[in-house]
Amino acid sequence: MPNRIGLITSPSGAAVRDVVRILRRRFRNVHLTVYPVRVQGDGASTEIVRAVQFFNRRRMVDVLILARGGGSLEDLWAFNEEELARAIFASEIPVISGVGHETDFTIADFVADVRASTPSAAAELVVQTRREFDKHIADLQETLASLLRYRLLELSRRVHELSGRAAFAAARSPPPAAPARRRAHLAPRARPTRNLAAIAQALHHRAPAHRLVRFSYEDCRPAPAPRKRSADLAPAPNACSAPNASASTASASNSKNAAPSAPSNAATP
Numbered sequence: 001m002p003n004r005i006g007l008i009t010s011p012s013g014a015a016v017r018d019v020v021r022i023l024r025r026r027f028r029n030v031h032l033t034v035y036p037v038r039v040q041g042d043g044a045s046t047e048i049v050r051a052v053q054f055f056n057r058r059r060m061v062d063v064l065i066l067a068r069g070g071g072s073l074e075d076l077w078a079f080n081e082e083e084l085a086r087a088i089f090a091s092e093i094p095v096i097s098g099v100g101h102e103t104d105f106t107i108a109d110f111v112a113d114v115r116a117s118t119p120s121a122a123a124e125l126v127v128q129t130r131r132e133f134d135k136h137i138a139d140l141q142e143t144l145a146s147l148l149r150y151r152l153l154e155l156s157r158r159v160h161e162l163s164g165r166a167a168f169a170a171a172r173s174p175p176p177a178a179p180a181r182r183r184a185h186l187a188p189r190a191r192p193t194r195n196l197a198a199i200a201q202a203l204h205h206r207a208p209a210h211r212l213v214r215f216s217y218e219d220c221r222p223a224p225a226p227r228k229r230s231a232d233l234a235p236a237p238n239a240c241s242a243p244n245a246s247a248s249t250a251s252a253s254n255s256k257n258a259a260p261s262a263p264s265n266a267a268t269p
Contacts, residue, residue, distance in 0.1 A: 001128060002062035004031045006093070008051045011036040015067040015098070015119040022123040030127055033061055039068040044078035049087040056091055063094050063126055066108060067119035070101040079106040088112055098122030 005023070009015050016034065023030055035054065037047040048066070055061055066088075068076070078084070079099050088095050088111045097112035098119040109115040116122035128136070 001027070001133060002030070002126060004033065004061045005126060006055045006061035006064045007032060007034045007067060008037055008048060008055075008064060009034070009067040009119070010039045013039065013069055015069045018118075018120045019065065019067055019123045022120055023127055026124070026129045027127045027133065038078075040071070040075045040078055045081035045084045048078065049083050052084075052087045052091050052095070055093055059093075061093060063096065064091070065096050065098060065119070065122050065126060066112065067098045067122060068100065069119065070104060076100055076104060076106055079108040081107075084108060085111045096122045096126055 007016065007019055009019070011034065020032065023032060035051040037051050038044040039048075052064065055064055066079075068079070076099060079097075085107045088097075088108055094114070095112045096114045096116055097106075097109045098116040098121060099106050099108060100118075102117040114122075114125060116125055
């Protein structure tokens with residue numbers, strides 16, 4: 001439906017009143033532009049040609065209505081002129097010819113895009129009623145909804161077909177369980193509960209220098225005395241003087257043998 005309509009007719013004739021009345025009754029929101037011209041007599045065809053060219057230059061309307069009431073052949077002769085026929089043919093805007101009555105025919109009717117029997121019929125052709133317009137919108141809405149439902153059904157059926165294939169079935173199956181060793185590796189490790197002092201002490205005891213000092217101290221420490229008789233008064237050998245142990249033992253045995261000999265020599269006299 002056009003939003004803007006151009007009307008080329010006489011401002012004082014009955015055709016302009018009929019067109020305005022029908023347009024207002026059928027659809028009141030349409031915009032109408034009237035270009036007043038003479039529709040009969042000398043120079044009428046020139047004014048009509050100038051009006052058609054004006055609307056084509058301005059591009060201000062969507063459709064043109066060329067209207068004139070009934071009359072004799074001489075009264076309608078302006079619409080049989082060659083210059084008007086060429087102007088209508090060269091018009092880039094669609095032209096509806098509503099000239100005369102149903103029995104009247106002019107060259108402008110055959111050159112125009114649409115021929116209407118009367119000016120009132122031309123107004124009815126260019127604008128639908130509000131009821132017809134609403135019905136057309138409702139039909140388009142229903143057609144669009146049907147197409148969308150059909151498209152959704154087709155896509156849903158396609159998805160079900162693809163989901164039944166082996167590749168999608170393997171994708172839906174759960175992944176295999178990881179080995180126990182891998183699970184233990186992936187499991188979060190417990191944080192150590194020992195503090196830094198305990199770790200430092202353990203590292204200190206395991207150091208090579210500490211072990212060397214510890215072994216040297218144990219070697220120099222005196223060995224525990226063996227269990228002997230009470231008469232054995234010899235001191236325990238010292239581990240630090242292991243090379244001199246034989247000499248000290250020998251001196252101790254000599255002193256032991258020499259001690260009881262003195263009283264025996266004294267008692268002889």
